[in-house]
Amino acid sequence: MIGLAVEGRAALGVVHAPARARTWAGAVDGGATERGGGVLCPIHVRDLDDLSRASCVVSRSRRTPRLEATLARLGVTDVRPLGSAGCKAGAVATGEVDAYVHLGRAGSLWDTCAPEAVVRGAGGRYTHEDGAALDYATPDLLVLGGIVAAGPRAHARILEAAAATR
Secondary structure (H helix, E strand, O other): OEEEEEOOEEEEEEEEEHHHOEEEEEEOOOEEEEEEOOEEEEOOOOOOOOHHHOEEEEOOOOOOHHHHHHHHHHOOOEEEEOOOHHHHHHHHHOOOOOEEEEOOOOOEHHHOHHHHHHHHHOOOEEEOOOOOOOOOOOOOOEOOOOEEEEOHHHHHHHHHHHHHOO
8 A cells, every 4th residue: 555645634545455456546536446457447436325235344353342333323234344444445445335434443544545545536535433534644653533434425424323332
């Protein structure tokens, strides 16, 4: 994963998953693409209004009771554990899944800039669980405020549910 932040905000990113033979690239407000099988295609998030029909990727190793309560509150039953913040972002950006939700400590900032640019370039939102933008100019490299990545309508509903389970 390679990301570029400008004035503390994600601007560009590339996520390459060699084991999956897939590469996602995105420019915030500039579009996103996927290269797989030698073909380059534009990608866009899916933005469901009814989250009971949504699919969601989550951490394989850090699922919490609060995350489970948030997903239950939304009616999400299609929950898919997946490794790598970059692969989770790629799944959201291509519309393979509707959301990536991780509540609480979510790794390090160097794991989020490129995925954020890909999701946002594909028309999605990528924020902390309270809706705050990620700040790449901070001296603290830990992502303590969780991650929510999804299409705009789904993102808003996930933030509401996450707030209700605090």
